[in-house]
Amino acid sequence: MNAPLEFARAVCPHDCPDTCAMRVTVVDGKAVKVVGDPDHPPTQGVLCTKVSRYPERVHHPARLTTPLKRVGKKGEGRFMPIGWDEALTLAASRLTEVVRREPEALVPYSYAGTMGLVQGESIAQRFFHKLGASRLERTICSAAGAAGLRYTYGASVGMHLEFFEQSELILIWGGNPIASSLHFWTRAQEAKRRGAMLVAIDPYRSLTAEKCHRHIALRPGTDAALALGMINVLIAEDLIDRDYVDAYTVGFDGLRDRALAYSPSRVAQICGIEEDQVVELARLYGKTRKAAIRLNYGMQRVRGGGNATRAIACLPALTGAWREPAGGLLLSASNWAPVNQQALQRPDLLPGWPTTLPRAINMNAIGDALLHRGDAVFGPKVEAIVVYNSNPVAVAPDSERVAAGFAREDLFTIVLEHFQTDTVDYADLVLPATTQLEHLDIHKSYGHTYVMLNQPAIAPVGQARPNSEIFRGIARRMEIDEPALYESDETVARAALRWDDASLRGASWEALVKQGWLKLDIPEAPFAKGGFPTPSGKCEFASTLLAKEGRDPLPDYLPPYESAEAAPQLAARYPLAMISPPARNFLNSSFVNIDSLRATEGEPHLDIHPCDAAPRGIADGDIVRVYNDRGSMKARARVTDRARTGVVVGLSIWWKKLSPDGCNANQVTSQALTDLGGSATFYDCLVEVEGVRV
Ligand SMILES: Nc1nc2c(c(=O)[nH]1)N[C@H]1C(S)=C(S)[C@@H](COP(=O)(O)OP(=O)(O)OC[C@H]3O[C@@H](n4cnc5c(=O)[nH]c(N)nc54)[C@H](O)[C@@H]3O)O[C@H]1N2
Ligand SMILES: Nc1nc2c(c(=O)[nH]1)N[C@H]1C(S)=C(S)[C@@H](COP(=O)(O)OP(=O)(O)OC[C@H]3O[C@@H](n4cnc5c(=O)[nH]c(N)nc54)[C@H](O)[C@@H]3O)O[C@H]1N2
Numbered sequence: 001m002n003a004p005l006e007f008a009r010a011v012c013p014h015d016c017p018d019t020c021a022m023r024v025t026v027v028d029g030k031a032v033k034v035v036g037d038p039d040h041p042p043t044q045g046v047l048c049t050k051v052s053r054y055p056e057r058v059h060h061p062a063r064l065t066t067p068l069k070r071v072g073k074k075g076e077g078r079f080m081p082i083g084w085d086e087a088l089t090l091a092a093s094r095l096t097e098v099v100r101r102e103p104e105a106l107v108p109y110s111y112a113g114t115m116g117l118v119q120g121e122s123i124a125q126r127f128f129h130k131l132g133a134s135r136l137e138r139t140i141c142s143a144a145g146a147a148g149l150r151y152t153y154g155a156s157v158g159m160h161l162e163f164f165e166q167s168e169l170i171l172i173w174g175g176n177p178i179a180s181s182l183h184f185w186t187r188a189q190e191a192k193r194r195g196a197m198l199v200a201i202d203p204y205r206s207l208t209a210e211k212c213h214r215h216i217a218l219r220p221g222t223d224a225a226l227a228l229g230m231i232n233v234l235i236a237e238d239l240i241d242r243d244y245v246d247a248y249t250v251g252f253d254g255l256r257d258r259a260l261a262y263s264p265s266r267v268a269q270i271c272g273i274e275e276d277q278v279v280e281l282a283r284l285y286g287k288t289r290k291a292a293i294r295l296n297y298g299m300q301r302v303r304g305g306g307n308a309t310r311a312i313a314c315l316p317a318l319t320g321a322w323r324e325p326a327g328g329l330l331l332s333a334s335n336w337a338p339v340n341q342q343a344l345q346r347p348d349l350l351p352g353w354p355t356t357l358p359r360a361i362n363m364n365a366i367g368d369a370l371l372h373r374g375d376a377v378f379g380p381k382v383e384a385i386v387v388y389n390s391n392p393v394a395v396a397p398d399s400e401r402v403a404a405g406f407a408r409e410d411l412f413t414i415v416l417e418h419f420q421t422d423t424v425d426y427a428d429l430v431l432p433a434t435t436q437l438e439h440l441d442i443h444k445s446y447g448h449t450y451v452m453l454n455q456p457a458i459a460p461v462g463q464a465r466p467n468s469e470i471f472r473g474i475a476r477r478m479e480i481d482e483p484a485l486y487e488s489d490e491t492v493a494r495a496a497l498r499w500d501d502a503s504l505r506g507a508s509w510e511a512l513v514k515q516g517w518l519k520l521d522i523p524e525a526p527f528a529k530g531g532f533p534t535p536s537g538k539c540e541f542a543s544t545l546l547a548k549e550g551r552d553p554l555p556d557y558l559p560p561y562e563s564a565e566a567a568p569q570l571a572a573r574y575p576l577a578m579i580s581p582p583a584r585n586f587l588n589s590s591f592v593n594i595d596s597l598r599a600t601e602g603e604p605h606l607d608i609h610p611c612d613a614a615p616r617g618i619a620d621g622d623i624v625r626v627y628n629d630r631g632s633m634k635a636r637a638r639v640t641d642r643a644r645t646g647v648v649v650g651l652s653i654w655w656k657k658l659s660p661d662g663c664n665a666n667q668v669t670s671q672a673l674t675d676l677g678g679s680a681t682f683y684d685c686l687v688e689v690e691g692v693r694v
């Protein structure tokens, strides 16, 4: 490894669309300061509050610095330190024992603790593929939205971040960028200064919604109805761009007929808003030339999340907003980057590739999978699980089942981590991992159009090792004879991009190392003349692929699983819809253990409207219990009209053990999956709330 550098160029590794470029100052081998790189256009020299505190996290006294072996009961979190030699031997012998008997009894569990392509799914995937382990469907976050985009536009592609500041209208739909995409918010504010109108579409008056000109507080999970209502008005009032529709879209007639069923009055009733709001939003959108939609994943965590994404994605093609660089839509820019997934993950190492692959377990049903129950029961019982880049005991839905699954005495659990999270408490073996400042990585972004390189700034803290090195170490002990498992991080990073792709304009690895990032060459208005990466090359109102799969080719509104419409009896018992979107000072469950950030969040809260609080005898500041058939959690009530009527809001994701009652919002969320993409339905969740005597 290179000698630690005095200054290093790094990349924020967190699951955030902004993927900031960072400069790290190192003194005596310690990172003392990180700042946003002023030269990187999306970052503009600014980091968010969480990551400005990065050195506090990296050099935190609670960092895991040696391998640990369990001595207490599962869940107790009692361990003894052991050496790497003993740790790797234990891991190798237990995994060998399981895969010799039944490869699919081994399951990886990981998500986006780091978004790095090397420390994410490269050596790790190759390792599990070679062993023939069960595959994991990585669907906890964005899979419904990604499927919605794929069926409509052909891929996760959209507007450039930079052009939002020139937009005349921005719909901030299902996102709270002040908390979760600060650098987009900077652009939106610039647009506002230049006279743009900002509209938030969100059941909650979030920090962002309160700063927009208008806020449409619809019921959770009703976004598809709102979009279809807008389409209804746009067509009725002839606010569509007929030339664009004729030349660059397919399925207009079908969409028109579908939208006829969504009159503004019906939509108002479904969404719990005023009829005028639907009509005025459609007119505003249809009459503004540079109309942009910043869609975010908050709106797709419900049964109909995929269809809702499709319905919304139709809007800029109907009005021809795509003709302008400052018009169109951005949910994810992920697929602009020419990432070579095959080279990184080597699916060809899978037994049976490409026809008969090992079973795939949907990560949102990990609770049932570990308990060998429900829809997740198919194939062998899970006997070993390796968790990295994720904290499932805190973040996965239906948490009581997840915890019960991890508590199984006959399950062998390895967790690679920085800290002793809720999940680590259930591990048999804990392996200390390096942070972004200690390893090499390469990144794409889902919010901008640059690829970036992260150089190690300091030596590993304690005995921590990069994920890649840990998997290489286990593979060596298992005596797996496959060169792809032993490639160095630099070799993997160099192979991560398709260097011959036109978007890289002939740039080289050396140029990336020197500058720290490369701007991708993507047209300013990428779909001004169609050219969508769909089978038809057009924006597909009616999807060719959905039709082929025998499914409804047109977008529709599907009521939430847990709603008065779809489940009246359930709704009678549990009349309040709960959403648990990101808290500003946490990043999913990361940073919850950083005292200064947790102090700013205070304690778990539940925001409830005065009209819902009064009949339940709940006053501001009371401790309340939120519950349904799956479980319960306690929180301090904030009686406020930030939450619309019928909806309660618990900003998340708390570590359970750092919450007063050892519980968090996922006690009540469900393992049900979305319509498209098999994604999670965290915000499709009915509860009841009661005061607790203390
Ligand atoms: N500070 C911070 N930043 C983060 C994260 C974090 O935890 N903390 N998480 C990161 C991750 S993993 C992701 S995926 C991204 C995006 O993460 P998202 O989960 O999309 O988060 P937000 O941008 O906060 O937007 C969520 C907003 O959607 C609203 N919402 C909930 N249900 C509905 C609905 O049915 N319809 C509509 N229209 N709105 C709804 C919520 O009230 C909330 O204001 O952010 C990333 N950035
Ligand atoms: N109720 C509710 N639940 C939710 C959500 C919600 O809005 N509400 N949001 C969902 C969403 S969008 C997402 S994306 C998921 C996110 O869930 P996760 O992907 O599990 O994200 P984190 O909670 O941030 O946990 C990531 C863990 O990875 C560790 N880590 C970071 N870098 C490395 C590394 O290099 N090596 C190793 N070994 N470990 C590392 C961190 O220390 C951290 O503990 O949560 C979902 N859960």
Ligand code: SF4
Pocket: 012, 013, 014, 016, 017, 018, 019, 020, 047, 048, 049, 050, 051, 052, 181, 182, 183, 587
């Ligand atoms: S979390 Fe997002 S805004 Fe904060 S530093 Fe990382 S990429 Fe930038």
Ligand SMILES: [Mo]
Pocket: 015, 140, 141, 142
């Ligand atoms: Mo996410």
